[in-house]
Amino acid sequence: MTDAPNGLQTPSSCPGLTRASTDFGAGANVDGRDKPGHDGARGRGHRVLSALALTFILAIIGFVAWVYSLGPLPLDEARQVSTTVIDRNGKLLRAYAMSDGRWRLPVDAKANVDPTYLKLLFAYEDQRFYAHNGLDPLALGRAALQLGTRGHIVSGGSTISMQLARLMEPRRQRSLYAKLRQIVRAIEIERSMSKAEILDLYLALAPYGGNLEGIRAASIAYLGKEPKRLSLSEAALLVALPQSPETRRLDRYPEAARRARDRVLDRMVAEHVVSSEDAAQAKAAPVPKLRKPMPILAPHASDSALATVKDTPVIKLTLDATLQRVLEPLARDRAIALGPNISVGIIVVDNESGDVLARVGSADYFDESRAGQVDMTRAVRSPGSTLKPFIYGLAFEDGFVHPDSLIDDRPVRFGSYAPENFDMTFQGTVPVKKALQLSLNVPAIVLLDRVGASRLASRLRQAGGNLVLPKDEAPGLAMGLGGVGVTLQDLAQLYAGFARLGTTRPLREVVAAKDDREPMRLLDQAAAWQVGNVLLGTPPPENAAHNRIAFKTGTSYGYRDAWSVGFDGRMTIGVWVGRPDGAPVPGLIGRVAAAPILFDAFARTGKTLTPLPKPPKGTLVASNAKLPLPLRRFRPIGELVRTGGEQALHIQFPLNGSRIDVDRSGGAEAAAMPVKVAGGVLPMTVMVNGTSRGEIDGRRQRLIDPPGPGFARLTVIDATGAADTVVIRIQ
Numbered sequence: 001m002t003d004a005p006n007g008l009q010t011p012s013s014c015p016g017l018t019r020a021s022t023d024f025g026a027g028a029n030v031d032g033r034d035k036p037g038h039d040g041a042r043g044r045g046h047r048v049l050s051a052l053a054l055t056f057i058l059a060i061i062g063f064v065a066w067v068y069s070l071g072p073l074p075l076d077e078a079r080q081v082s083t084t085v086i087d088r089n090g091k092l093l094r095a096y097a098m099s100d101g102r103w104r105l106p107v108d109a110k111a112n113v114d115p116t117y118l119k120l121l122f123a124y125e126d127q128r129f130y131a132h133n134g135l136d137p138l139a140l141g142r143a144a145l146q147l148g149t150r151g152h153i154v155s156g157g158s159t160i161s162m163q164l165a166r167l168m169e170p171r172r173q174r175s176l177y178a179k180l181r182q183i184v185r186a187i188e189i190e191r192s193m194s195k196a197e198i199l200d201l202y203l204a205l206a207p208y209g210g211n212l213e214g215i216r217a218a219s220i221a222y223l224g225k226e227p228k229r230l231s232l233s234e235a236a237l238l239v240a241l242p243q244s245p246e247t248r249r250l251d252r253y254p255e256a257a258r259r260a261r262d263r264v265l266d267r268m269v270a271e272h273v274v275s276s277e278d279a280a281q282a283k284a285a286p287v288p289k290l291r292k293p294m295p296i297l298a299p300h301a302s303d304s305a306l307a308t309v310k311d312t313p314v315i316k317l318t319l320d321a322t323l324q325r326v327l328e329p330l331a332r333d334r335a336i337a338l339g340p341n342i343s344v345g346i347i348v349v350d351n352e353s354g355d356v357l358a359r360v361g362s363a364d365y366f367d368e369s370r371a372g373q374v375d376m377t378r379a380v381r382s383p384g385s386t387l388k389p390f391i392y393g394l395a396f397e398d399g400f401v402h403p404d405s406l407i408d409d410r411p412v413r414f415g416s417y418a419p420e421n422f423d424m425t426f427q428g429t430v431p432v433k434k435a436l437q438l439s440l441n442v443p444a445i446v447l448l449d450r451v452g453a454s455r456l457a458s459r460l461r462q463a464g465g466n467l468v469l470p471k472d473e474a475p476g477l478a479m480g481l482g483g484v485g486v487t488l489q490d491l492a493q494l495y496a497g498f499a500r501l502g503t504t505r506p507l508r509e510v511v512a513a514k515d516d517r518e519p520m521r522l523l524d525q526a527a528a529w530q531v532g533n534v535l536l537g538t539p540p541p542e543n544a545a546h547n548r549i550a551f552k553t554g555t556s557y558g559y560r561d562a563w564s565v566g567f568d569g570r571m572t573i574g575v576w577v578g579r580p581d582g583a584p585v586p587g588l589i590g591r592v593a594a595a596p597i598l599f600d601a602f603a604r605t606g607k608t609l610t611p612l613p614k615p616p617k618g619t620l621v622a623s624n625a626k627l628p629l630p631l632r633r634f635r636p637i638g639e640l641v642r643t644g645g646e647q648a649l650h651i652q653f654p655l656n657g658s659r660i661d662v663d664r665s666g667g668a669e670a671a672a673m674p675v676k677v678a679g680g681v682l683p684m685t686v687m688v689n690g691t692s693r694g695e696i697d698g699r700r701q702r703l704i705d706p707p708g709p710g711f712a713r714l715t716v717i718d719a720t721g722a723a724d725t726v727v728i729r730i731q
Contacts, residue, residue: 300361335363354505384554399687647679
């Protein structure tokens with residue numbers, strides 16, 4: 001070692017210190033570790049971590065970008081369903097296939113799917129459906145473990161949400177990419193929809209082979225019923241079919257479907273969902289081997305609703321499916337019995353609401369020889385004698401005739417028009433009610449002449465009856481015998497007015513959120529009740545009960561149309577029989593062809609007949625002998641011409657069209673309204689809205705209690721049958 005100044009040795013003089021000093025001077029650690037080597041390793045570690053972090057970030061960015069590239073969920077397309085028409089109670093009347101031919105019916109699992117099916121579905125497909133958010137790691141792990149240990153798929157790991165995603169975006173091949181896409185979409189579905197909505201949509205989209213999608217379409221097509229009540233065998237079958245819908249189609253591979261059903265039952269037993277005894281019993285049940293047609297109830301009403309209501313997947317009608325189901329075979333069977341090319345139309349109306357409860361538009365919707373797709377309840381046809389009750393109703397309302405008045409049925413001529421009865425005979429003098437019950441033509445035309453054809457037409461239109469007259473022709477006496485056009489549905493609406501005591505209500509067939517229909521006036525209450533009471537006594541068809549249904553028949557000129565319309569206190573039923581092309585059918589008579597169908601239709605409603613309303617207060621109910629003298633016998637206008645010097649009857653007060661202000665504050669006596677007449681022959685009777693108010697005294701006047709606010713018809717009839725009428729407004 002070489003000495004150095006100040007007593008220090010130089011490296012050359014201290015060889016043992018040379019390496020240590022050099023290393024120290026180079027920055028070596030005192031513990032002897034090599035710093036340059038350590039720095040390199042740490043740098044490489046940092047670079048690896050940075051690369052991994054960058055890769056992870058890029059992967060996340062790429063994944064997010066990929067998720068965004070998927071676009072929004074195709075919910076609008078998935079929610080498209082077949083348009084379905086349901087009845088007032090939610091029962092399916094008819095469904096229409098989608099534009100591409102698929103049957104996909106909307107589903108409400110809570111209300112319309114059997115709980116047994118749902119229990120099997122969750123146990124078989126997604127046990128934690130209500131707990132997960134679209135992905136069930138336990139199910140995926142279990143499926144992977146079973147696949148690894150058994151070498152084949154025992155149970156799937158897809159949740160119902162993932163299966164729904166696959167149904168919304170079908171993929172032909174299975175792959176990791178497809179599964180990842182399903183997971184992403186399932187999470188999106190869970191975030192955008194409730195569990196109930198997810199379940200309903202899955203049950204509507206699940207494939208069942210061919211063009212059947214969803215449990216409702218499959219249950220109706222394969223089992224012939226809605227999935228609301230299913231046996232254990234049926235529930236297991238419907239759970240099994242979507243796993244391989246094309247290879248388990250019941251109409252092609254029923255044996256494969258049976259084996260799949262049994263596997264579902266075996267698994268349910270293994271998982272203690274069902275007992276082995278119940279499963280064995282379910283396995284013994286056969287599986288259907290044929291596909292049933294979709295229901296087509298009320299096809300005419302459904303077609304009309306579909307054309308009227310747009311962009312609505314479910315159309316609710318006022319019809320009753322149970323009633324519709326029993327009336328359609330009735331129309332078909334009776335039409336076949338009546339002969340070739342004959343069709344039958346039936347309509348049932350609820351009197352109180354005006355709702356159409358059933359509409360049978362033809363004998364057979366698919367029978368071309370009977371023009372089955374033509375709705376004869378809406379066809380304009382000649383009504384025959386079915387308008388006669390309204391003639392009598394106006395006559396009762398005007399107060400110049402009563403059901404027990406006598407009227408002559410004898411030859412009469414109105415210019416060149418000489419009406420005759422159907423049997424070409426005359427009955428002589430008969431009670432008015434009998435003239436209506438026997439549908440005598442001459443008394444009806446005589447009364448129409450007194451009432452006025454234009455007034456009859458106006459009143460029927462006011463009540464909702466759309467009468468169709470020949471072009472440029474005014475209402476005439478011939479309309480009383482069918483010389484006008486009307487539809488069966490309008491006749492039913494008008495006849496329901498008798499049961500409603502004088503008001504009609506527009507018919508309704510499509511249930512809407514807002515019902516703003518207002519009653520329309522047909523007749524005064526007393527007159528409407530009198531007509532209904534008279535029609536109740538009409539002789540019924542052979543072997544039918546008497547005095548049960550108020551009804552009227554009609555036969556159009558040339559035996560082209562046979563009609564029968566009847567009512568009780570609850571409903572009105574109208575029946576039309578004939579050829580849709582309008583050709584005559586010899587021997588086609590309303591009483592023989594249509595009336596028996598009417599009585600059978602009432603019997604098939606399954607309801608006890610409801611009595612008609614009681615007579616309104618003030619209605620004159622009396623035999624002929626107890627009627628006021630002017631009402632005991634009707635005399636035509638021609639017989640009112642005086643041969644002596646007496647003055648014609650005339651109401652002096654109140655004046656026709658006047659407004660009467662009534663002050664009721666002073667009591668009934670102070671509010672009394674005077675009626676004064678001139679001319680005429682005593683005794684004279686005062687009628688207000690068809691109700692007798694007593695006789696005119698010797699001074700040719702009388703005080704009467706005015707009716708309530710509104711228009712009132714006041715008629716005075718003298719001893720000879722002469723009458724004068726005014727219409728006033730009471731305020």
